[in-house]
């Protein structure tokens with residue numbers, strides 16, 4: 001019989017980190033979500049070589065006070081959830097308190113942060129989960145995370161990474177989604193020194209879409225604005241003539257969170273039925289807002305899936321919202337001109 005023993009803390013940390021940090025894109029997602037929760041209005045994401053040796057996220061959000069900095073890197077340490085009642089209505093993107101612990105377990109992290117009330121900022125270093133320094137630093141209000149040499153201590157995970165280009169594209173996709181989720185924030189993305197995305201942050205979804213996709217795509221969009229049974233749906237869908245060969249440009253955001261939702265996808269495609277040829281798919285950037293208590297976001301550590309207390313109102317709001325937008329488009333312009 002093999003003997004049972006409790007895993008050494010460092011080993012347990014590496015295992016837990018594996019659930020949250022799969023690749024550079026997961027690091028980018030967690031760090032950007034934190035900037036949103038911190039109330040930032042401008043966020044810059046920079047990567048070198050796909051984000052593996054270097055990934056930096058800078059925000060102008062609330063920053064952290066010195067005594068909170070080491071705590072932020074402890075597992076299950078969060079400023080966003082107090083008690084179990086809070087889990088029933090999560091309104092922040094983060095809530096698990098394990099992203100920073102996970103990232104720091106598998107990389108070298110340098111953090112610079114300052115709140116509006118502090119004169120001096122803090123520079124904090126942590127590598128493989130071990131604190132390596134904490135000192136005064138001059139810096140702007142907000143927070144900068146630099147993550148270097150991701151998976152330097154987990155060669156097994158490192159082996160599964162794809163080519164730099166592929167990993168870089170995945171990071172780019174994460175920033176695109178966050179930019180579409182938060183048109184009120186100005187996002188910049190720099191890849192090997194070259195700026196590939198810059199959204200205005202003027203709270204106009206169409207301008208964010210224009211920055212993320214092409215002018216041509218933006219021109220082929222129909223607005224959606226609908227509310228049914230407490231579920232609000234707004235955003236844009238592609239005109240049937242501007243359909244796509246796959247679903248890669250279907251974006252659904254629930255309460256500001258990018259998620260893969262089969263319910264929303266099926267509802268939208270059902271509304272498009274009869275308007276599209278077989279093998280063609282609609283594109284969309286649709287925001288769906290419903291009571292925080294009506295969704296469970298605590299399904300998986302990656303927070304990419306959610307569960308609804310009741311699927312039906314979500315399905316119906318998306319279906320009728322899209323259908324109404326398509327019908328408006330169908331109305332001949334002669335009718336539209338009549339008073």
Ligand code: ADP
Nearest residue numbers: 034038072078079094095096097098099100143
């Ligand atoms: P969670 O987001 O689930 O709370 P994280 O591990 O991602 O857990 O972050 C831990 C804590 O660190 C957060 O609750 C927050 O208080 C603080 N924090 C992280 N990133 C930032 C940031 N960019 N600006 C201000 N505070 C931050």
Ligand code: MG
Nearest residue numbers: 030034094099
């Ligand atoms: Mg977080």
